[in-house]
Amino acid sequence: MKNLIAGAILLGASSIAFAQPGCGVGSMIWKGQSGVVPHVLGATTNGIASQTVSMTLGLAGCNTNENVQSMAMLIDARGPAVAADISRGEGENLNAMAAALGVTPVDKKAFFELLQNNFSVIFPHQDTATGEAVDAIVALLEQNDALSKYVAA
Secondary structure, rough: HHHHHHHHHHHHHHHHHOOOOOOOOEEEEHHOOOOHHHHHHHHHHHHHHHHHHHHHHHOOOOOOOHHHHHHHHHHHHHHHEEEEEHHOOHHHHHHHHHHOOOOOOOHHHHHHHHHHHHHHHOOOOOOOOOHHHHHHHHHHHHHOOOOOHHHHO
């Protein structure tokens, strides 16, 4: 019985470890730290402190723009593939990001180029958390006159 409980706890902890805390109290407390332990602690803190409330009210670093939230979920689900597409400036995942944000066909080329040209800003290290990448993308888009409309809260 003890082995079964220990296995369930380990399985649960491992699935939390790979889920990025994104935004909320947990991501603020553990910001800039990488590895399994900070991810587990960030996700656990978010669970205790209600990340849903933070996202709904736009608190603790959570962007309330639904399109940005959709983009964040996409990046979280397809992280390495998204990073690969951003580095190339094209691809299925980059098109999905543009669709999630509602980027019009007229602005797609500028969107793709902005992300590709700033790959090292979006993904400064190999284990960049989803929340960090999303924050960097939002900041880049906010600074761009033509593209800032897609991340307005």
